[in-house]
Amino acid sequence: MAFAGDVHFEGRTKARLNVAPPQQALGPISKQLADADLSxxxxxxxxxxxxAPQAKAFTFRAPARSLKVLQDSGVDMVSLANNHAVDFGQVGLTDSLAAKASSPIPVVGLGKDAEEAYAPHVAEVKGVKVAVLAASQVDEETNKNWRAGAGKPGIASALDEAALLDAVARAKAQAPVVLVYLHWGQETNPCPTAAQTALARKLASAGVTAVVGTHAHTLLGSGMLDSTYVAYGFGNFLWYNSSSAGGTETGVTTLTITAGKVTGEEFTPAQINGQGVPVPHTGAQAAAAVKRRDGLRGCTGLAPVGR
Structure with a gap:
């Protein structure tokens, strides 16, 4: 299974919607996503x-065909449980739900009500059922105003830990492998916050196979928390500007899962170029980037995979 970070089609990356062939929208690193059984x-x-844009500093949107562009680029699934999913109010939310309903790839973390927003996508990979769900822990306007509830559309919230843990329990009843993709952390902070580590422990105790996520606009450390893999932050991936501190280092994290546990981790490092596209490192640059990324584990309390 392969994971990468935050993607959107704004500013300099809007042109990626019209790249030919469409398989190149995310650039050459698409290969790492396409080669995985699930990305x-x-x-x-x-x-x-x-x-109308919401009253916030940054608002992002993209047309529904962006989902097909991502599929063509090797992406098998997306999360919409983030702090920009409802940047254009009820009208935009209605359109996002319609786009989800007709999407060529599964969309998790957003729904017409809480049941749908927290529901996992269950896929069968090489004979093994895998359940993937998503939620946002970012405490801002979207989580306050557009949290899905009973009969209320919106995002799945990780701030409602009881709802998230209940969703995990229901996912585990459907599949032996459960992955939770979270929007969490503090922007530009390369170390996990207390809220992140506390939630990671609860999800590990609930038997989640892997907990991964984004939001900080910079890479964070990853590794094992007992028998659960945790990646605290994948950073930006296809990104509209270069102003985020630490925001140009990125990559694809590929996990090997054997008998329901993460047994291998491979990181393909990349740098976001002037067009906002992740370009894989090679040679000595790649080795140095992997070493920097592995060094981020020091403030996480996580163990390396395989130890």
């Missing part, structure tokens, strides 16, 4: 051409 990113945007 996933966070789509950091409302999926709409309509609606």
């Amino acid at each position: 996933m990113v966070n789509l950091e945007t409302a999926i709409t051409d309509r609606g």
Whole structure:
């Protein structure tokens, strides 16, 4: 299974919607996503051409065809449980839900109500059922105003830990492998917050196979928390500007899962170029980037995979 970070089609990356062939929208690193049995990113945007922007500093949106572009680029699934999924209000949310309903790839973390928003996508990979769900722990306008509830559309919230843990229990009843993709952390902080580590422990205790996520605009450390793999932050991936501190280092994390446990981790490092596209490192640059990324584990309390 391959994971990468935050993606959207704004500013300099808007042109990636029209790249030919479409398989190159994410650049050459698409190969790492396409080669995995299942791959996933966070789509950091409302999926709409309509609606009024919400009263916040940054608002992002993309047309529904962005989902097909991501599919062509090797992405098998996206999360919309983030702080930009409802940047264009109720009209944009209605469009995003319609885009989800007609999407060529599964979309998790957003729904017409809480039941749908927290529901996992269950896939069969080489004879093994895998359940993937998503939620946001970012405490801001989207989580306050557009949290899914009973009869209320919106995002799945990780701030409602009881709802998230209940969703995990229901996912485990459907599949032996459960992965949770979270939007969490503090922007530009390369170390996990207390809220992240506390939630990771609860999800590990609930038997989650892997907990991964984004939001900080910079890479964070990863490794094993007992028998659960945790990646605290994948950073930006296809990104509209270069102003985020630490935001140009990125990559694809590929996990090997054997008998329901993460037994291998491979990181393909990349640098976001002037067009906002992740370009894989090679040679000595790649080795140095992997070493920097592995060094981020020091403030996480996690153990290396395989030890």
